[in-house]
Amino acid sequence: MKLATWNVNSLKVRLAQLIDWLAQSQPDIVCLQELKLEDARFPRTELEAAGYQCAFSGQKTYNGVAILSRAPLREVTAGIPGFLDEQKRVIAATAGDLRVICVYCPNGQAVDSEKYAYKLRWFSALKDYLAVELSRHPRLAVEGDFNVAPEDRDVHDPKAWEGQVHVSEPERAAWRALLALGLKDSFRLFEQPEKIYSWWDYRMMGFRRNAGLRIDHVLVSAELAQHCTASTIDKAPRKLERPSDHAPVVAEFS
């Protein structure tokens, strides 16, 4: 079984790349973020033709999340229960005995901004939600764009980024609080090469310089972690014409 997550930065612009990538990579389940389109414009027909059932929660211009699955999806839930939020950042569904939660965590903009305060409130609500979901679903995957680089080795230039949004200590503490629930960062279950990232700035030739951050993650419950055989970041789509600024993260299971 193969799980993946990809912030596509506009599903409309990236649809052809996504369909190509699905055909090449053959994932069983894919979480998508930053759809940037209303539900009425979701390309369900095209994705079903590619062999995937879809659960999605979108909005115009910003945010938007989806789960694609080869197996039927049930128990679809949008948002974090009890956390009122206009921004479409969370969708969950069950496929077989696997519970999947797709998240697009807030960016936070700057540490002294209201958006940063919202980011920390949002992470706190997510943690409480995941605690409940973990108690209900031993086989749980939480995939998405977390907008947090967990450690300095996940940052191309830790000195330059020190204290900035995505790496600040309160954000990293919020990340560790998710791990404290018993979730594992699938990428770190394995020995990995150095300087592996999932996002590169469009500006300043960020990708060519490998000036990136590892902010897209596949978290897995302890039971799922036992069966995880690989976790990698696929840089190939980032090399295409008109790419997303994020690369897909893939996790495989026996």
Add this chain to the structure above:
DNA sequence: ATGGCTACGATCCGTAGA
């Protein structure tokens, strides 16, 4: 140096991302 790309929805610039 606070910029630099990209997407979007509004116009021909502002907001947001990270």
